[in-house]
Each structure stands twice: as C-alpha cells, then as structure tokens.
Amino acid sequence: MEMDPVEANPQNYSVISENDRVRVLEYRDSPGRSTIEHHHPDNVMITASTFRRRLSSNGQSVDVELPSGVARWMSSQDHSGENIGETDTHAFFVELKEPARNQDQVHVGSLGPEEP
Amino acid sequence: MEMDPVEANPQNYSVISENDRVRVLEYRDSPGRSTIEHHHPDNVMITASTFRRRLSSNGQSVDVELPSGVARWMSSQDHSGENIGETDTHAFFVELKEPARNQDQVHVGSLGPEEP
Numbered sequence: 001m002e003m004d005p006v007e008a009n010p011q012n013y014s015v016i017s018e019n020d021r022v023r024v025l026e027y028r029d030s031p032g033r034s035t036i037e038h039h040h041p042d043n044v045m046i047t048a049s050t051f052r053r054r055l056s057s058n059g060q061s062v063d064v065e066l067p068s069g070v071a072r073w074m075s076s077q078d079h080s081g082e083n084i085g086e087t088d089t090h091a092f093f094v095e096l097k098e099p100a101r102n103q104d105q106v107h108v109g110s111l112g113p114e115e116p
Numbered sequence: 117m118e119m120d121p122v123e124a125n126p127q128n129y130s131v132i133s134e135n136d137r138v139r140v141l142e143y144r145d146s147p148g149r150s151t152i153e154h155h156h157p158d159n160v161m162i163t164a165s166t167f168r169r170r171l172s173s174n175g176q177s178v179d180v181e182l183p184s185g186v187a188r189w190m191s192s193q194d195h196s197g198e199n200i201g202e203t204d205t206h207a208f209f210v211e212l213k214e215p216a217r218n219q220d221q222v223h224v225g226s227l228g229p230e231e232p
Contacts, residue, residue, distance in 0.1 A: 016186065016187050017186075017189060021212065026185070046208050048185065071133035073138070096138070098217045100214075
C-alpha cells in the first residue's frame, strides 16, 4: 500500500509548495490524534513545535520526541502516527522527487526520522 | 565567487543536518544586519519568522516580504541580504546536493525565492 500522506490524511497534511524536484507538506495535529497509514518518499522533516509521537508500521513501533526547530532526514517509508504527547504537532516535510543519484546514497530506512 | 553561506556568514548560518543528498541550514539575523555575498545551491526555504529583506546581486536588488510558516523554492544563485524590516529573520534552507535529473528541471534562477 502506498497512500499519499495528503490523500490518506487530508485533515493533517497539506501541500504548501511544489515543483519538478520537491514537494513541501505542512503537518498539524493535536494530542491523541492518529493518522491512517501512508507513504513518505525520502524527505527532510523540519519541526515547528515540540512534540511526542508513536510511529507504527508492520507491527513495529518507535516513539519519537523532538523539540521545535530541528531538521531530520527520513528515508522512504510507510507508517501511521499517533500524537502521544501533550502538545500539538506542527512540522514541514520537504519531499525529494528524484531518486538517489547513486545506490551508495540510498539510506536503509529505519522507522521514523533518523538520528542527527 | 562561490562562497558557502556558512563560511561567508558564520554568525548567521549554521548547518543543522546533512547527508549525501541534502544539507539543512538555519539562518538568523536582526533588523539592520547584512550578509556578505554568498552562493546558494538549489534549495527550499522555510520561514520561521515574518521578515522583510533586500537581496542584492550584480547591481540588481529585490525586496522580499514573507510571513512565518511558508515554503519557497530558491534556484541556485549568488546574493547578499539585508534585513530591512523590524523583525528578526529566522529561516531554514534545505539544499539539494544532487543536480536536476533532467535539463527540463533546471529552473532559470531569478534573484531571491520564487513566487509560490
């Protein structure tokens, strides 16, 4: 299943900029809310709030806690998310439309954003 | 002259994330401050404050006024910037390290960020 984030969760994701090379999504939710499983291509997430989330995929889950104002690489992956904190989530995703130039540059995707 | 933004203006730009495909910069300044001319590769700028700036290059200049929370494509370019507003500038730049896959995808660079 490869559901576009915006199609799967139009109440959370919106497209705020797009051209041939990138698409930029804005994400918002509130504590206790969950998303339907969706697919992210390789992207950079930039946080605009402090938040705590549980990301799940194929029976695995990982808890992610991030402050506002940080950037994290996220490799192509399917997941659903749940706001398990006490603050709204607000973040931006800069999706790369082009595949990695070299196979060397393909990051093996772990669930959720990578460590810095 | 192709001066890296961080080398040219270390008091304003810092690298907050980097891998083989992208580098993410954070930018901050205050009213009245200017940058030394520097080079941006193709990138997406995401604003984290409302600001007003004058970007200059080769005797040309353009004034840019943006609210917080927007994303703008910026084609590869050299420029210097001046905060001509009354608010601090805070923004993130997601730089693409890979060249455009097709020549069709090369955007002819206008000075400053593109219109949405």
